[in-house]
Amino acid sequence: MDRRQQRRAAHGHKQFAPGRVATPWLALLAGPLSYGIAAPALLLDDLAQTLGIGEKGATAGVTAYGWGIALGTPLLAALLARRGVRAVLTVSAALLVAGTLVLVLVPSLPAMMAGAAVQALGSAGLTVTAMKLADSARQMGVVAASLAVVGATGPLTGALVADISTWQAALALPLLAVLAVPAARRGTTAPDAVPASFDxxxxxxxxxxxxxxxxxxxxxxxxxxxxxxxxxxxxxxxxxRPDGFLPAAVARNGRFLAASALAFALGVMNFALLYAAPTLLQRLAGWDSTRSGIVLLAPYLLGGFCSAFLVAASVRVSRRVAVAALLATGAAAPLLAATTTAAAPLLAATTTAVLLLLAAMTLASLSASTGQGVLALHATGVVSASHRAEALGLFNLAYLLSVAFGPAIALMLSHPTA
Known part of the structure; x- marks a missing residue:
């Protein structure tokens, strides 16, 4: 074992299998999942008016997507562990296409919720597969950054697509991930499944x-x-049944659970700020949704791009240093946003309040996107190689549960009586 391997082992990072899929394809395979989370952020009013369901009803579609990716992640990860990459790619692509067709062709609230949930199941399978195929901290960083960057551009992209076409077309953006499926299948040649009994x-x-x-x-x-x-x-x-669907070796691992809990907390904070941002910017500066979407590109793109480098660099520092930095950044974001909102009437200029709010969003994006990559490395590095797929699925379950909580929390804070 050379010195680099010794350092990584000391930090608890598992060595990955040799890479088989080029990094850009992994980014395309994972990134479009974030369109399902972020693209509706500026479309809730349009959805509510078109379907006659109110803003709370429109938010239900985002919640259904959050449920789908939260549930689909461990389910498809279990399929990944037992049947291999190619089986998961096939099933996930089929689910993604089917859910998107329902969203596009049936404009009603029940169809929107069902389509979003099925679409999310497929997106979750493709994302967990991309993370499984990442062969280094650098590739894991790019996968995490792709999710963050797509999430950053998602609100504006969704609004532009809806203006050019329809809101159904904006909700179909996660389908772009299917373009990477052939390349991922071609790059998967070795057997990668472990037969196991069904639970x-x-x-x-x-x-x-x-x-x-x-x-x-x-x-x-x-x-x-x-x-x-x-x-x-x-x-x-x-x-x-310690060897069942949820392996005891993973579920009882304290360091794995701690990494997953921190990822969930960072995600809740980030998605709550993302969905609260248009309302906050409208109150502070009187901006409409399109202008808010353009301005929000800056903090979320900055956080997403920086996360790729920070995840790759995380293997050079100790676990404690990395976690402490994530905790500090994650706690600073909501505190700065809350303080800015409360003190806005006292600030000398609206520009100051807006800049402080954007700084809070930058910290939120940076901590969540970096945390997803860094903590995924930690979470999978403390379990055996035979349980890595399940660990990835359960870790992403914890992170993606925040998608269901964040928008709902933002709605409750901005519309207490909604």
């Missing part, structure tokens, strides 16, 4: 737990107790 009970318990957790922001009095009860049932099932 329908474990899968069902996890699916119900994710569903209950996603509903907490909307029905807390019912969903919160249900989530707690299902979590206890799932823990009991893991003890009964």
């Amino acid at each position: 329908p009970i474990g899968m069902a318990l996890l699916a119900m737990l994710v569903t209950a957790a996603v509903l907490i922001p909307h029905r807390p009095l019912v969903a919160a107790p249900a989530t707690a009860a299902l979590l206890l049932l799932l823990i009991a099932w893991i003890n009964f």
